[in-house]
Amino acid sequence: MDREKQFSLKASLSYGLPLLIIPPVLLIIVLVINNFYFLEYFHVISGSAWTGMDLVMGLFFSFIMKGLNPLQRSEVSKRLIPVMLFFMPAISTVTITAGIYTAIALNISFFNIYFIIVAILALALMIQGLLIFLPNEVRIYLEILKGGKNIEKIVRLTMFNLKLSILQLIFQIVIILFMAKFATGGAL
Numbered sequence: 001m002d003r004e005k006q007f008s009l010k011a012s013l014s015y016g017l018p019l020l021i022i023p024p025v026l027l028i029i030v031l032v033i034n035n036f037y038f039l040e041y042f043h044v045i046s047g048s049a050w051t052g053m054d055l056v057m058g059l060f061f062s063f064i065m066k067g068l069n070p071l072q073r074s075e076v077s078k079r080l081i082p083v084m085l086f087f088m089p090a091i092s093t094v095t096i097t098a099g100i101y102t103a104i105a106l107n108i109s110f111f112n113i114y115f116i117i118v119a120i121l122a123l124a125l126m127i128q129g130l131l132i133f134l135p136n137e138v139r140i141y142l143e144i145l146k147g148g149k150n151i152e153k154i155v156r157l158t159m160f161n162l163k164l165s166i167l168q169l170i171f172q173i174v175i176i177l178f179m180a181k182f183a184t185g186g187a188l
Contacts, residue, residue, distance in 0.1 A: 009145060016086030023090040027098055036105050043098035050091045051172045057084075058165030065159060074151040077158040078144050084161075085137040092129050096122050099179075108182055118178045121171045128164060136161050 023046060030042045061080070065073050099122065108115050136157045143150050 012082040012085075012141070016082055019083065019087040020090045023094040027094040030098070031101065036102075039098060039105060040102055043095065043102050046091055046095040046098060047172070047176075050088075050095050051169065051176070053084075053088065053091070054165045054169040054172060057162055058167075058169045062159070062162040062166070065162065070151050070155050073155045073158065074148060077140060077154050078148055081137055081140045081144060081158070085134075085141050088137075089129065089134055092125065096126060103182070106182060114178050114181055118175050121175050125168055125171055128168060132164060133161055 027042060027046075030038045057080075061076070065076060068076065099118075103110075103115060110116075110119075140154050140157050143154055148154060
């Protein structure tokens, strides 16, 4: 496959749209089935996928990218961004939505201090995702579609997002601690 076709809008959509559509469709199916264990399982699996991506992006890729020259960093970004642009908004949104439905199913009070902390962290994650990550991903993606000649812009925005992934990972680990509290009823 030549470079022009590989980074075309059509190629990205054919690969990316399933990554964008499948998680919400699966969540809708789980909600229609109305089975708590499917909901809880979906929430854990989608949350694991989101946290795992942030772990890979924030720790591993930022370490790998530091050892590369700008052109190599740009090439890695060109391969990551089309997937991240579609998958991350979908998986993060369904994880938070499934978490809210799970809290409702567990009769967790929205005024519970632990729930409030989780809600604040989830809101922070959502704001970071929608107002920082996603616009940066779109900027990088558009630059790639234009031929990816502005290597400095691609690398700068990618490295910023990788660093932000570490913060997201920390927030997610704290949320997981609180979810374990809800699931077991034990102390933190």
